[in-house]
Amino acid sequence: MRSVCRVFASCVLALTLAAPAWAEMSRDQAAAAAQRQTGGRVLSVEKAESGRRMAWRVKVVTPNGEVRVVFIDAGNGRGN
Secondary structure, three states, rough: HHHHHHHHHHHHHHHHHHHHOOOOOOHHHHHHHHHHHHOEEEEEEEEEEEEEEEEEEEEEEEOOOOOEEEEEEEOOOEEE
């Protein structure tokens, strides 16, 4: 029984470590980063996956009226 508990605990730990760290970049921080990058107004912010990395998908309307989608890396805050 103890070996089953150890295996279970190991699996839980592995899954916890593999989970994305959304707390590194908040929704508000991602919106601010996209706004600085484009100079536009933020329309929406959603969690997304960009490539194999977790990101924030931020939709903005630029000062000239163009709607753009910017991906902000959830870990390091860099945009595309």
